[in-house]
């Protein structure tokens with residue numbers, strides 16, 4: 001028996017590494033749980049439906065969890081900020097564990113929950129790509145660096161999106177359209193109401209009637225955790241009203257209104273288009289959600305399938321301390 005030539009060994013090794021890499025970073029797939037947990041999406045949808053009966057905001061909270069999970073650094077886990085929706089994720093996880101133990105990752109639960117929440121709020125529907133695994137580490141500091149702030153300038157928002165790999169403006173505008181439902185606390189926008197950028201005046205890009213309404217909800221020096229609707233026209237429906245609000249200077253967050261009110265910005269045309277054409281918004285939203293869901297995924301044998309979405313397996317403390325938070 002003769003030994004293979006060095007060249008064959010080198011090519012063999014390279015091929016092995018390539019294939020191995022493919023498996024380690026395997027592609028997500030729409031049929032990932034077809035054999036191992038075929039009812040996963042169905043179960044998650046039912047839990048959301050149930051929760052919506054007493055909490056019309058829950059779908060919005062769930063899609064936000066998915067967004068923060070995607071934007072946090074590579075090794076970060078299911079992370080979140082306002083901690084809303086975690087009990088609902090626990091319910092989903094418990095049901096899935098009883099039917100298909102140690103099979104459906106928390107990262108995929110958030111992905112499916114985001115998609116189902118949009119569909120239950122009368123938004124677009126799409127096929128999830130699945131097969132994510134959960135990280136065994138988290139880094140609050142790094143995750144906070146990536147998660148956009150409502151006080152970011154348009155350039156700052158673009159930078160943060162580009163930084164995670166979403167480098168076209170359509171992603172930024174379409175994904176911001178998720179603010180068509182859900183709520184925000186006064187502390188996230190009251191900087192616009194009284195003394196914007198130390199001018200002693202409100203944000204000039206805020207509709208004056210809307211300004212009066214917001215001042216009543218968030219009096220100066222009042223409770224910063226009072227909430228109001230991100231989209232005051234249709235607060236629970238997933239539609240394109242978010243964009244028509246921007247056209248009438250009725251975006252709630254500074255980061256929302258900037259997409260339309262920044263002079264000469266290349267996002268203005270996109271806002272105009274989405275405002276005029278809901279299906280253009282829906283199509284772009286779906287495409288961008290899929291791109292966002294593909295960011296820094298762990299697949300194959302990387303990471304783990306968490307048994308409890310709040311903690312890394314083997315960690316005995318059950319609290320949100322491993323979960324990253326933004327504002």
Ligand code: HEM
Nearest residue numbers: 060061064067082148149150175178182183184185188255
């Ligand atoms: C463009 C940069 C973004 C900024 C600066 C931003 C900022 C915020 C802020 C400050 C809040 C209110 C949080 C609170 O008061 O507790 C919020 C809520 C929300 N965000 Fe964003 N966000 C951004 C992008 C996104 C994206 C990409 C999505 C999803 C695709 C999203 C979905 C939501 C939803 C649904 C809510 C309401 C959550 C609830 O009612 O519990 N946001 N966002």
Ligand SMILES: [Ca+2]
Nearest residue numbers: 180231234237
């Ligand atoms: Ca709406």
